[in-house]
Amino acid sequence: MSQAEKSQAEKSQAERALSSDPRGSRNPLWTLGLLRSEITTLLRRHRTYALLGVLAAVPVLIGIAVRIETGGGGSGGAGGPDGGAGPAFLAQVTNNGVFLVFAALAATLPVFLPMAVGVVAGDAIAGEASSGTLRYLLVAPAGRTRLLLVKYASVLAFCLIATLVVAASALAVGALLFPVGEVTTISGTRIGIGEGLVRAGLTALVVAVSLTGFAALGLFVSTLTGSGIGAMAATVGLLITVQILDSIPQLSGVHPYLFAHYWMSFADVLREPVHWDDLVKNFQLQGLYVAVFGSAAWARFTAKDVTA
């Protein structure tokens, strides 16, 4: 480069330095690029498949166990469809494979499903911090609020995917091992198979929404530490603690505020007509958790020193 060219380059450099035009316009849709990247990145980890694999295996195990238990015979239990204590919906599975969807969701909701969500949510920020990639996302610049929102959205996507994996696996196993037909609701009325499948899908949605509060809690924990493993362990520890607290009758005063307290209300979707009271309470509680821990996560993350 000649001297003249050099000074020319310097001049244009100086001009650029002086112009205050922020380069490149910000298209609001481009922000979705990060969400897509987040979800595809999540779906390319072996860990995600391990979690989903465990969840998909639960209905298979239940289905096989019920099948062996009833010796493959036609007449199953005419057990009272009260949906209360004990393994919910199990009795109906032999008569109608669709019930395996409800049985599998009831079996995975207390521990397996939220544990998987806890791993993904706890790792969301802390995992990026411990691998050092967080600093590069932030100087990209992803924007702290934007990154947190995208992380939460991807955790929610995982809640839905995980629930659907359980439901789909259960439906497949149920249809394979058991007869499929009209569904007897908890209220004792019978609805057609089509309507029954709609209720099953609705139930899966309700279960996914039930996990949103816990997901927000996990995300908050994730902003507190720079260790991915630590955040996952803490989040899952919180889950187990809450489940224990919820089972101690002497603590009934705090039960309505525990995120897991109304989880089993999803069974009310199977009443005729749908019994909304506890479902609504559940949604309100989840909303409260999302608001409280979402704000806490935001306050923490936007003020955090990122040194890892």
Place this chain on the structure above:
Amino acid sequence: MTDTAAESEAGDAVAEDAREGHAAVTGAGSGNPAPVPATGAPVIRTRGLTKRYRGGQLAVDGLDLTVAAGSVFGFLGPNGSGKTTTIRMLMGLIDPTSGTAEVLGRPMPAAARTVLPEVGALIEGPALYGFLNGRDNLLRYDRADPTADPRTRRARVDEALARVGLAAASAKKAKAYSLGMKQRLGLAAALLRPRRLLVLDEPTNGLDPQGMREIRSLVRELAAEGTTVFLSSHLLDEIEQVCTHAAVMARGRLIVQGPVADLAASARGRLAVTTPDPGDAARILKEHGLTGLSADGDRLTADAPPAAVDLADLNAALVGGGVRVRFFGVERGSLEDAFVALTGEGFDVAG
């Protein structure tokens, strides 16, 4: 002053060109790129920048730093002197305890959203998603930038990969990369878009000499294109070889900043005489008021005389006194001499 012949061999045509051009300006032929005249607003400006970490460690203490546009700015200091902490504050990763920082004329961290798209950074080594391949790592970082155009994304990623010589390995999982390859991929992430400022925190750390040369020649190439480069290092010769300007840190404080040539010159040079008659030479030099004499075999050195003394007279005096002079001259001070003179301590002492 060491020459950089080895550097030149590895340096490619563009870097060579740039330095050829500079040589005319300095006339020094020392291998240093010439100081670019400081024009326009400073690219980095800090006032009283201070960081005390949670644990109470005062990592950066009242830093007043000015980096002119177009310079290759060396940020020099031993390990633990606060270089990375300063860079974290400049990039908005941590909040200063007190003081202000401006990057590209706008305050950080407040203006991070508008400033950072124009800044490429490598901070404390690369960080990658091991389960993604090289290209997907870059795609992810590019998607994180909301101002990056998705229509040109793939082309820009390929260009960055080619630039750092990773095109062939771009489909390989990052966890299978060597340290040098990871460092290059980190550099590629900093080059995803044309940048006005590149911040490189010890970019040659952990690399073998060949890798170091490659990174340095890439830095020169980028600087020749007009990008301002802010390069931290604990290697004195690295700064001397690559940078036009430098700031020296020790224990969180700024010791000195300015053009590299001035800094090195501020360390008084040494007069060196090679002769088979060191005894006579020492006596004559002493008579002429020279101090700090030391002899090592047939080599005699002394503190360089003040500018008022004509070296030719000194040489004539030696020859006139019957001293057979084989070599006579002033060896210019290095940055290391400057550092030792300024801090009164060796460079390897950590703060």
